[in-house]
Amino acid sequence: MIRVYLEDEQAELDLHLGSLVGAYRATPHENTGQSANMLTTGQAVRLPADLIFGQPDDKEGMVDSAEAHALKLLEKTRRAH
Template sequence: MVERFNRTLLDYLAKYVDSQQRNWDLHLQTALLAYRSAEHEATDFSPAYLNLGREVKLPVDLAFGSPNTTDLGPPIYALELRQRLQKSHAIVRKNLNLAADSMKTRYDIKKLPIHFLAGEEAWFYNPKRRRGISPKLQSDLESPIRIISPLSELVYRIQCKGSKKTRVIHVDRLAPFKPRPELSRSQSPKDGAM
């Protein structure tokens, strides 16, 4: 959630910073006001409304007046605020569940179930940062590991080559290992034919 907010905030700031990108801090408050007062797609409410029980007063409201300015006494306002917040939070929970179901459905369409047997070899996704090597160009797959035993449909016990220790990992970090077929002499490139 924080990563998504950071991306949105960077998108907002990118529209205002100068070419040297040194004045981003001058536009931070304006970008945060825009974020807090904008209705979000997943919740159908603005963050300000969900936290305060009302929309924030924008400069245009101060200049021309807000259409919903009713002066209620403190006890009546507090009761109405509580009711508005409870109602809006219930709607947000429902909207977030619908959005989560929609995202899960889209994810599951592309995901095929993979099953491994004990003793089978598989590639192991294990990203590591190495000094002096660009992480964008290095392979994150480790040489084939051996499946010791399936603990469930999604969790497997594995053993890496050259290690006696076993690890328990999720199936999302495994890929089927298909050894490359060796070239026979008749298929190998001839000397000098490159």
């Protein structure tokens, strides 16, 4: 991923590292089918395209309280691992 992104700009790696890491964390892994963001936080990160084009309605992902969120995150983590 890094080689393709920085094909002619390798001297400026430090300027693009944040974008690369964000893209890597948001990309589903081949083996797990889940992104690093999903495995660590239990939710996908909203990308600029999501803000522009919107996201599908996902009422299933909504929680009522911090405790409910923690329990849901724990269950997702158990399933993922």
